[in-house]
Amino acid sequence: MVLGKRLRQLRERAGVSFEEAARAIEVTPLTVRRIEKAEVGLRIPYVKELLRAYGVPQAEIDDFVTLAREANRPGWWYKFRDVLPDWFRAYVSLESEASVIRLYEPHYVPGLLQTSEYATALMRIGFPNESTEETARRVALRLKRQDLIAKPDAPVVWAILDETVLRRPVGGVEVMRAQMDRLLEVLELPKVRIQVMRYSVGAHPGAYGPFHHFRFGFSELPDVVYTENLAGSVYYDRPEDVVTYLEVLDRMSVQAEPVARTGDILAELRKEL
Numbered sequence: 001m002v003l004g005k006r007l008r009q010l011r012e013r014a015g016v017s018f019e020e021a022a023r024a025i026e027v028t029p030l031t032v033r034r035i036e037k038a039e040v041g042l043r044i045p046y047v048k049e050l051l052r053a054y055g056v057p058q059a060e061i062d063d064f065v066t067l068a069r070e071a072n073r074p075g076w077w078y079k080f081r082d083v084l085p086d087w088f089r090a091y092v093s094l095e096s097e098a099s100v101i102r103l104y105e106p107h108y109v110p111g112l113l114q115t116s117e118y119a120t121a122l123m124r125i126g127f128p129n130e131s132t133e134e135t136a137r138r139v140a141l142r143l144k145r146q147d148l149i150a151k152p153d154a155p156v157v158w159a160i161l162d163e164t165v166l167r168r169p170v171g172g173v174e175v176m177r178a179q180m181d182r183l184l185e186v187l188e189l190p191k192v193r194i195q196v197m198r199y200s201v202g203a204h205p206g207a208y209g210p211f212h213h214f215r216f217g218f219s220e221l222p223d224v225v226y227t228e229n230l231a232g233s234v235y236y237d238r239p240e241d242v243v244t245y246l247e248v249l250d251r252m253s254v255q256a257e258p259v260a261r262t263g264d265i266l267a268e269l270r271k272e273l
Contacts, residue, residue, distance in 0.1 A: 001038040003064070003071055005220040007050060008036040014054040024053035042068040080141040083134060087232040091212075094224055094235075096148065098155045100215040102249050104206045106162040108170065109179060111142050112149055113159070113186055113194075118179045119143070121171030149189060158193045160206070160249070160256050166196065166269050173273050180270040187263055195256035196265050204255055205248045213245055 011021055011032075018029035025032075025046045032050075034040045047068050051061045077084060077092045084092070095101065095112075103110055108122060119139045127135065149157055169176055186192045197204060212226045225236040225245045236242060257265060 002218050002220045003042060003068055004036045004038040006064075007047075010051065010054045010056060011036075016054060021050055021053060025049045041072055044068060044072075076144070077141065080137065080144070083137045083141060085232075087228075090235060091226055091233065092145065094214045094226070095145065097216055097221075098214040099217040100156045100158070101212060102158045102215075102246075103210070103212040104160045104162075104249065104252060105165055105210050106207065107165060107168070107210065109161070109165055109183070110159055112146055112157060113183060113192075114142060114146075115175070115179050115182045116143060117175045118170055118182075121175060149186065149192060154189070154191050156191045156193070158195075158253075160195045160197055160252050162197045163199050166266070177270060177273050180266055180273070184263060184266050184270075187266075193259045194262045195253060195259055196262060197252065197256045201255050204252055206252050211245055213242070213249060 018032050021032045022029045027046070031040070035042065035046065035050075044065055047065060048061060051064060056064070075093060075096065077089070081089075101112075108114075109118060111119070114122075116139055119142045120135060123130075123135045123138045127138070130138075148154060166180070170179070183194065187194060197206075209227065209229075214224045214226070216223075222237045222239070223242045223246075225242050227234050227236075236245070
């Protein structure tokens with residue numbers, strides 16, 4: 001996505017139209033548009049010819065091509081493609097590159113913070129007809145994603161959890177106790193923040209369902225909001241849509257319990273189990 005936007009900027013700076021760029025690589029103008037929107041892979045011969053057509057110096061072309069080759073490499077999640085739905089692949093990619101992830105979850109502990117047993121219980125509910133091996137693969141993918149929050153350059157993960165999340169028994173008492181312990185552990189990570197939205201707050205602006213907001217360290221990438229349903233997912237990147245969700249997150253962060261209270265709340269709820 002970043003390289004596609006840079007190609008567009010270089011084309012516009014050179015005063016080259018879609019039609020002229022398309023003639024340079026013998027494709028349709030639609031293909032050039034799709035390249036710039038990251039809807040297709042970056043074919044190296046196309047990239048080289050486009051950059052030459054835009055008057056880019058050879059040294060810069062070489063650097064750009066190196067980045068394009070990096071972008072074309074499959075992500076770490078490629079080996080899990082058998083259990084990774086097409087509509088969720090973009091999510092894993094965005095999550096891996098984000099500098100800030102803010103989210104609201106009204107039903108379950110977010111995937112980045114789940115234990116293996118908790119994730120397994122959810123997978124068995126969500127995919128009741130799958131084999132034990134397939135379930136294990138899905139759980140392995142979820143746990144692999146969690147490497148993200150332990151990295152030195154980990155993103156800020158700011159989660160607002162409905163109190164229902166912490167009280168809904170998933171997998172039994174022992175599983176929930178271990179999950180509470182896991183949440184207490186991740187609170188010690190410098191870039192993880194968890195807030196709890198208490199029942200007593202009543203109705204609040206995020207009650208329509210879960211959503212996740214991604215912000216990136218690249219000026220070329222807009223913020224993205226992800227929502228999902230039983231049939232798939234929706235990704236929003238229009239500023240007016242993203243701002244709507246950000247305003248809701250800001251209002252909810254004021255209504256929810258302060259981050260400093262989360263440890264005590266988790267400890268209290270754990271004692272009830």
